Structures are given as C-alpha cells and as structure tokens.
Amino acid sequence: MLEERPAGPDANTYLPEMIRLYGGLVRHICRNALGDRPEDIDECVSDVFVALWEKVRSGGYDPDVQGVKQYLCGIARNKAISRYRKVAARPQALPLDGVDEGAAAHGVLAEPDVAELLARGDDEAMLAEAVASLPPRERDVFILRYCYLERVKAIAAKLGTTEKSVENILYRGKLSLRQKLAGSSLSKEGHPGANYMKKNCEVIIYG
Amino acid sequence: MDKNMLNKKDMFGDVALSGVTEPDYEPLTEQEASGVLAATLAKLDSDATAGSGADTAGGADGKSRVVGVRSRRTGSRGRGKHGRRILLIAAAVVLAFSAVAFAAGNIDPDSPLLAFFGRESGSLSEDETKLALSGGTVIDKVIEKNGVKVHVKEAIGDRDTVYLLVDVTPPEDISKPGEHYTFDRIVLREKTLLPGGGNSSFSSSELSADGTIPFIINAGSDGGVQGKTFTLELHDLIRLVDAEEQAGKAAAANVATDSEGQVKAETAASKGSEIYSYSSSEPGSESDGVFEYGLVTEENGENVEYHLKKDADGNVVEYTSGPAASTEITERLIGDDLIDEVAVNGTWKVTFKLDYADNSKDLGVNADISVDGETYRLKDVRVSPLSLSYTVIDGEPQPPGVEADSAEDNMKLLEDTDLIPVTIKFKDGSTRDVEYTEGSWSGNGNEFTHNIIFPHIIDPAQIESIAIGGHEAAL
Numbered sequence: 001m002l003e004e005r006p007a008g009p010d011a012n013t014y015l016p017e018m019i020r021l022y023g024g025l026v027r028h029i030c031r032n033a034l035g036d037r038p039e040d041i042d043e044c045v046s047d048v049f050v051a052l053w054e055k056v057r058s059g060g061y062d063p064d065v066q067g068v069k070q071y072l073c074g075i076a077r078n079k080a081i082s083r084y085r086k087v088a089a090r091p092q093a094l095p096l097d098g099v100d101e102g103a104a105a106h107g108v109l110a111e112p113d114v115a116e117l118l119a120r121g122d123d124e125a126m127l128a129e130a131v132a133s134l135p136p137r138e139r140d141v142f143i144l145r146y147c148y149l150e151r152v153k154a155i156a157a158k159l160g161t162t163e164k165s166v167e168n169i170l171y172r173g174k175l176s177l178r179q180k181l182a183g184s185s186l187s188k189e190g191h192p193g194a195n196y197m198k199k200n201c202e203v204i205i206y207g
Numbered sequence: 208m209d210k211n212m213l214n215k216k217d218m219f220g221d222v223a224l225s226g227v228t229e230p231d232y233e234p235l236t237e238q239e240a241s242g243v244l245a246a247t248l249a250k251l252d253s254d255a256t257a258g259s260g261a262d263t264a265g266g267a268d269g270k271s272r273v274v275g276v277r278s279r280r281t282g283s284r285g286r287g288k289h290g291r292r293i294l295l296i297a298a299a300v301v302l303a304f305s306a307v308a309f310a311a312g313n314i315d316p317d318s319p320l321l322a323f324f325g326r327e328s329g330s331l332s333e334d335e336t337k338l339a340l341s342g343g344t345v346i347d348k349v350i351e352k353n354g355v356k357v358h359v360k361e362a363i364g365d366r367d368t369v370y371l372l373v374d375v376t377p378p379e380d381i382s383k384p385g386e387h388y389t390f391d392r393i394v395l396r397e398k399t400l401l402p403g404g405g406n407s408s409f410s411s412s413e414l415s416a417d418g419t420i421p422f423i424i425n426a427g428s429d430g431g432v433q434g435k436t437f438t439l440e441l442h443d444l445i446r447l448v449d450a451e452e453q454a455g456k457a458a459a460a461n462v463a464t465d466s467e468g469q470v471k472a473e474t475a476a477s478k479g480s481e482i483y484s485y486s487s488s489e490p491g492s493e494s495d496g497v498f499e500y501g502l503v504t505e506e507n508g509e510n511v512e513y514h515l516k517k518d519a520d521g522n523v524v525e526y527t528s529g530p531a532a533s534t535e536i537t538e539r540l541i542g543d544d545l546i547d548e549v550a551v552n553g554t555w556k557v558t559f560k561l562d563y564a565d566n567s568k569d570l571g572v573n574a575d576i577s578v579d580g581e582t583y584r585l586k587d588v589r590v591s592p593l594s595l596s597y598t599v600i601d602g603e604p605q606p607p608g609v610e611a612d613s614a615e616d617n618m619k620l621l622e623d624t625d626l627i628p629v630t631i632k633f634k635d636g637s638t639r640d641v642e643y644t645e646g647s648w649s650g651n652g653n654e655f656t657h658n659i660i661f662p663h664i665i666d667p668a669q670i671e672s673i674a675i676g677g678h679e680a681a682l
Binding site: 011012015016019020023024025027028032039042043045046047049050053054144148150154 | 229230232233235239240242243247248250
C-alpha cells in the first residue's frame with residue numbers, strides 16, 4: 001500500500017489523471033531521447049510518473065507555483081537523457097545495427113555548449129532567463145530542441161521552415177546564450193560534463 | 208492549480224508556458240495509459256518495500272535495479288558481431304510468494320551451464336563444479352506452443368545475478384542443425400515490469416544435432432534475484448540467415464591480423480556488411496580511394512574498437528587497435544552478413560522460482576577512495592563464486608525516501624567509474640585485474656554499482672583480498 005500525506009492527493013486517483021493528460025507528451029519526450037528502444041521508453045515514462053508522485057508526496061513539487069505539464073516535461077527530459085547516458089555508457093548495450101538511429105539525445109548531447117548547460121541544475125534560473133530573452137522564433141526552436149528533444153527535421157516541419165534554417169537558428173541561439181552566460185559557471189572550461197559528453201558521444205558514434 | 212506562474216527552477220518554464228512551442232505527439236490510448244499506471248504503481252510499491260522493508264512508500268531508495276540481462280551463445284561459432292541487441296526487462300522486488308512448483312534434482316555434470324562457468328580454462332575442476340552446483344537449482348519447466356518447445360532447465364546464480372539454461376526446440380520441418388537462432392525479444396518479469404530495466408547483448412545460438420537450441424540467459428539486479436519468482440517471456444523465434452549465402456554469392460573480405468597472427472578485425476568487401484559500425488572518413492574519403500573508419504567488433508564478449516584504413520581496392524592497408532596492435536593483411540575470408548527472419552511467431556512464457564543457495568560474501572567496506580583527484584566512498588563490496596560487485600558514492604548516501612538526483616549531477620563520478628582499479632588477490636599470491644568493461648554499471652543518484660561477472664568461477668575461500676580504488680578489503 002502506498003503511504004499518503006495527510007490531506008495530500010491519492011496516488012490511485014492523481015496518477016491516472018496525470019497519465020491520461022500528459023502520458024503522451026512524456027512518452028514523446030522519452031522517445032525523442034531514447035530512439036528505438038521501446039522497453040527503455042516504457043521504463044522511462046513510468047520513472048517520470050514515479051518521480052512526479054514522489055515529489056508530490058514529499059512536498060517537493062508545489063502545483064500552485066508551477067504548472068504540472070511543464071514540471072513533468074522537465075522530469076521527462078532529465079530522466080530520458082539520464083537513461084540515454086546510462087545506456088550509452090555501456091558499449092555492450094548499444095545496438096550495432098543502426099537501430100539507435102537518430103536518438104535526439106545524441107544530437108543534444110553532442111553539442112557541447114548545450115550539453116554543459118543541461119548538465120547542471122543549479123543555474124537553471126539563470127538559463128531560464130537567458131532563454132526567455134531570446135527572440136520568439138529562436139526561443140521556440142530552442143525549446144523544441146532542448147526541452148522537448150525534438151529532432152531538427154520535426155522542428156522544421158512544425159514551424160514550416162527548412163532544417164537548415166532551424167540549424168542556423170539553433171546556432172545563433174547558442175551563440176546568444178553563450179554571450180549572455182559569459183563569465184558564469186556554466187561557461188567555464190573544465191565543466192564536469194564536458195569530458196563525459198565527449199566520451200559519451202564517441203561511444204554513440206560507434207553505436 | 209495556477210499553471211501560469213513561472214518556477215525559476217524550470218529552465219524552460221516561461222517559454223513553455225507561452226503555449227507556442229509544443230511538439231505534436233500522440234496521446235496514450237487507454238490501454239497504454241493503464242500499462243503506464245500499472246508500471247508506475249508497481250515501482251512505487253516495490254520501492255517502498257525494497258527501501259525500508261516496511262509497507263510504506265517512504266522507503267524509495269531505488270535499489271531494485273536490474274543491472275543487466277544477457278543471453279550468450281553456447282555454441283562454438285564465432286563472434287557476436289551480428290548479435291541482436293535487446294532490452295530485457297525483469298521484475299520488481301516486491302514478491303508474491305507464489306506457489307510455482309519447481310522440480311527437485313541435480314544439475315547434470317555435463318550441463319552447458321557448468322561448461323559456461325568453466326569457459327576460461329576449458330572446464331571446471333571438481334571443487335569448482337561443487338561450488339557452482341551449490342548455487343544452482345533444477346527448474347525443469349516446459350512449455351510448448353506453435354510447435355516450439357521451450358524448456359527452462361536449470362539455473363546457477365548468486366544473490367544478484369542468475370544464469371538460466373533454456374533449451375528451445377523448433378519444429379523439425381522448418382529447421383536444420385547448424386542454423387543460428389535467437390528471439391526477437393526476451394523479457395524477464397517478476398510480478399510486473401522491473402524498475403530500471405537493463406540492456407545487454409543477446410547473441411544467437413546454434414541448433415544442435417539433437418534438434419535443440421541451448422540458450423544461456425543472464426539476469427541481474429542489485430535488488431536481488433535469489434529466492435524470487437520470475438516469468439521468462441520469449442517473443443518470436445528468429446532465424447539468422449547468411450545474406451551472402453542466400454544471395455548465392457560469396458564476397459571476399461579483408462582480414463587484419465595482429466603480429467601474432469590473430470584475427471583482429473575483418474570487413475567484407477561488400478559495403479553493407481562492413482558498415483555495422485561506421486564512423487568517420489578522415490583523413491580521406493571513400494571517393495578518394497583511401498579512407499579510414501572506426502568500428503567496434505566483439506572479442507570474448509567485449510566490444511573492441513578498431514581503426515582501419517583501406518585503399519582504393521578496398522584492401523585493409525593499415526589498422527590499429529589499442530596501443531600495441533600492428534597490422535598484417537594475411538588472407539581473405541568470406542563475409543558473413545547475417546539477416547533476420549522470423550522462424551516462428553509467438554510468445555512463450557515460463558514461470559519459475561530461483562530457489563538456490565546464495566554463496567555471496569559481504570565485505571562491509573565503508574572507506575574513502577581516490578579516483579582521478581576525486582574522493583569517493585566505497586560503500587560495500589560483495590563477492591560470490593560467480594560475480595563481484597561494489598558500490599561507489601559521491602557524497603553522502605541518499606536517505607530513504609528521497610528521490611535520487613539525476614545522474615547528470617553525478618557525471619564526474621560516472622566518468623570516473625572506468626578509472627577505478629580493481630584487483631583480486633588470491634591466497635596463492637596470484638592476482639586478477641578486473642576491467643571496468645567487465646560486467647555492467649548501474650546508477651542511482653550519487654551511487655554507482657559495478658557488477659562484474661567472472662569468466663570463470665572463483666572460490667571466495669581462495670581470495671585473500673580485493674583492492675578497489677587503492678582500498679584493500681580482506682575476506
């Protein structure tokens with residue numbers, strides 16, 4: 001049986017509703033990150049809702065402060081990337097037959113600037129401000145790419161533009177972010193994530 | 208709830224709230240939503256039980272992670288180059304004490320399972336055999352469906368890992384000895400989908416003269432497997448067919464060997480079979496007639512990276528592998544580009560209990576170790592005749608009930624895990640170094656556990672100590 005906080009929501013009613021409302025979006029993000037790994041996707045999706053419930057139960061998430069959809073998207077992105085890294089960190093676990101094609105996390109993690117940004121959680125507020133200050137078009141592309149882990153092709157289709165245009169926007173957005181964050185801890189060389197990303201991406205290439 | 212307020216901890220919160228940027232996605236069907244709910248509740252339930260031993264949800268320590276499930280071919284043929292990669296999902300830690308019966312009896316001394324544990328030296332000694340059998344059990348559960356007989360014969364394991372011997376007999380009229388088979392998917396469940404899950408390789412096995420295909424399936428969980436009841440699911444029997452043979456043509460392949468004449472890498476002349484792990488084309492390009500690329504092949508069950516350079520005729524003219532490799536092109540072989548075809552559709556499920564003795568020994572270590580300038584805590588070490596595992600923590604252990612931090616916050620630790628030296632010292636003075644690539648890592652927040660499966664059974668009584676990251680733990 002699940003322990004409930006006094007006056008808190010009941011997992012048996014709260015979770016079904018959350019899954020009904022947002023399960024598809026969560027799965028979409030997990031799939032973007034994990035590619036053709038259906039079991040990992042399933043595991044990741046349930047991990048996301050486990051994390052949500054535990055945050056709700058412990059009081060770590062306050063729905064009066066933040067919308068649950070955005071909160072879930074953040075959990076989903078982090079869980080999916082985390083799982084993708086774990087999979088990628090085990091060379092023997094990678095498919096050698098191209099099944100892994102196009103996992104968006106690879107693309108995201110392969111971009112050192114963004115990889116470093118995503119690797120840290122303690123400067124998120126600063127990053128949020130920097131992202132919010134981007135021009136709307138850049139901001140949208142940036143969010144689709146790095147929050148929802150959408151592929152460049154999908155972003156181009158959604159926004160009615162070309163992949164090249166999306167790539168250019170992402171490039172400009174990263175430059176802009178880098179300038180905004182210059183001097184912050186996020187832009188320092190030797191960030192803990194840098195070497196890991198490099199190694200991780202090398203593994204992925206061979207996968 | 209107010210969905211229009213920005214939480215500053217959400218890096219994309221304000222933009223996402225604009226409602227402009229949201230991807231197109233398919234909502235879950237009712238059935239899919241039910242599946243997600245069941246898996247979620249099961250994890251919460253299992254976390255509660257695993258974490259505290261009590262019936263509460265507050266003990267979620269995430270320890271019930273399956274760290275690796277793999278199947279190895281038991282036949283003698285070649286590399287796992289074309290092995291299928293699968294995800295195996297095993298079960299939650301919460302157990303119903305099911306009344307599943309299992310047959311009593313002894314494991315056959317000629318069992319492929321025993322041979323598997325003696326593969327490093329060719330066979331097990333009498334003492335080693337006794338040691339292996341002490342952690343084994345006969346399961347003897349059979350299911351027959353769609354003309355395919357699945358016989359889960361026996362298991363040998365320890366607290367956290369188990370090896371299953373499964374004989375699969377396909378219909379005689381569609382199969383012949385020497386063919387290689389695998390399954391499209393293998394799932395191992397305990398009550399419901401496992402939290403964590405695990406990736407590993409799954410190679411094929413060869414149909415023997417007696418008409419059976421012997422599979423050895425390895426499953427592990429740092430939440431423990433011994434004494435628990437699992438259901439093994441095998442989905443769609445797959446036959447591996449040689450594409451070149453099927454096409455009626457043989458393609459020449461280039462084989463690079465090292466200075467001792469050992470085949471280190473090979474590529475078929477046809478592009479389709481050589482690019483199973485293509486990477487770069489630097490410094491030249493294929494169109495230039497000379498190009499380089501990297502690949503990963505498999506030797507002794509491990510992935511090995513190679514770099515090759517080929518000339519305009521497709522001959523390997525240079526290759527490197529590791530620091531000491533040299534190149535010598537000596538011969539051409541036939542390519543073996545294998546493709547899959549479904550031999551028999553279906554799902555075969557067998558439920559059994561892993562009722563064997565656990566011969567694991569806990570060393571109870573709690574000491575600091577230094578790795579690449581960082582200090583981590585070596586939390587515990589466990590060794591059994593089959594495996595060694597240890598857990599490393601960056602910082603303080605996570606209290607029960609606290610959601611693990613994302614592994615992103617612990618990347619330095621993750622990065623350093625492959626730098627931790629591990630050496631087993633035996634009482635006779637010999638030592639054995641353990642490579643980080645042996646076994647698998649599982650992570651939970653700031654904790655990472657390395658599970659190493661020995662290529663040959665080891666008697667813990669013969670171990671003097673185990674040195675991990677400079678700390679020597681005596682048995």
